[in-house]
Amino acid sequence: GAGVSQSPRYKVAKRGRDVALRCDSISGHVTLYWYRQTLGQGSEVLTYSQSDAQRDKSGRPSGRFSAERPERSVSTLKIQRTEQGDSAVYLCASSLGLAENEQFFGPGTRLTVL
Amino acid sequence: AQTVTQSQPEMSVQEAETVTLSCTYDTSENNYYLFWYKQPPSRQMILVIRQEAYKQQNATENRFSVNFQKAAKSFSLKISDSQLGDTAMYFCAFMNPPGANSKLTFGKGITLSVRP
Numbered sequence: 001g002a003g004v005s006q007s008p009r010y011k012v013a014k015r016g017r018d019v020a021l022r023c024d025s026i027s028g029h030v031t032l033y034w035y036r037q038t039l040g041q042g043s044e045v046l047t048y049s050q051s052d053a054q055r056d057k058s059g060r061p062s063g064r065f066s067a068e069r070p071e072r073s074v075s076t077l078k079i080q081r082t083e084q085g086d087s088a089v090y091l092c093a094s095s096l097g098l099a100e101n102e103q104f105f106g107p108g109t110r111l112t113v114l
Numbered sequence: 115a116q117t118v119t120q121s122q123p124e125m126s127v128q129e130a131e132t133v134t135l136s137c138t139y140d141t142s143e144n145n146y147y148l149f150w151y152k153q154p155p156s157r158q159m160i161l162v163i164r165q166e167a168y169k170q171q172n173a174t175e176n177r178f179s180v181n182f183q184k185a186a187k188s189f190s191l192k193i194s195d196s197q198l199g200d201t202a203m204y205f206c207a208f209m210n211p212p213g214a215n216s217k218l219t220f221g222k223g224i225t226l227s228v229r230p
Contacts, residue, residue, distance in 0.1 A: 042222035043218075102161055
């Protein structure tokens with residue numbers, strides 16, 4: 001079946017603008033994760049949610065990052081008032097549930113903030 | 115908080131030879147999971163191999179095997195008979211037991227190049 005997909009693959013935004021990144025997870029997967037990947041710093045989790053509830057915002061002290069689940073298999077990561085330091089690759093991953101340890105990753109969205 | 119350290123930023127290996135990628139971690143937990151993920155230039159990360167901390171036997175997946183030293187908190191990946199398709203970034207990752215904040219904590223990654 002289809003894997004995890006993300007759109008857009010590339011996004012350029014002007015500093016101060018809001019952006020929304022989409023993730024379509026594997027059908028039947030319950031838990032969705034968002035990671036931020038930067039060269040030299042690796043990947044850090046931004047948020048994850050189980051089913052419809054956003055569960056955690058650990059990793060980023062700012063409230064500018066939030067994730068929504070408009071549908072069970074869809075998550076939207078919203079970044080408000082983007083900063084140049086937000087430039088990174090944003091990876092989405094999903095798993096069957098919190099009881100499952102394997103996460104399946106999407107190809108990522110490369111965000112560049114000018 | 116858990117940390118994962120990959121101290122080698124890049125490595126190179128001749129095709130058909132064996133290479134070992136290092137990873138150390140720090141945790142106060144006794145039960146956890148460790149992973150190696152591969153990320154080819156196309157960027158989609160895929161799982162290479164996983165190890166449950168409560169298992170003493172080292173995990174093996176075809177040409178990939180790990181050397182898990184729990185007391186030393188070391189988790190290295192050995193790739194045997196390296197192939198050109200193994201060229202990628204490799205990330206070591208840690209996870210608490212599923213159901214208890216099961217996010218992945220990654221190392222910074224290592225770039226592996228396989229030379230023809």
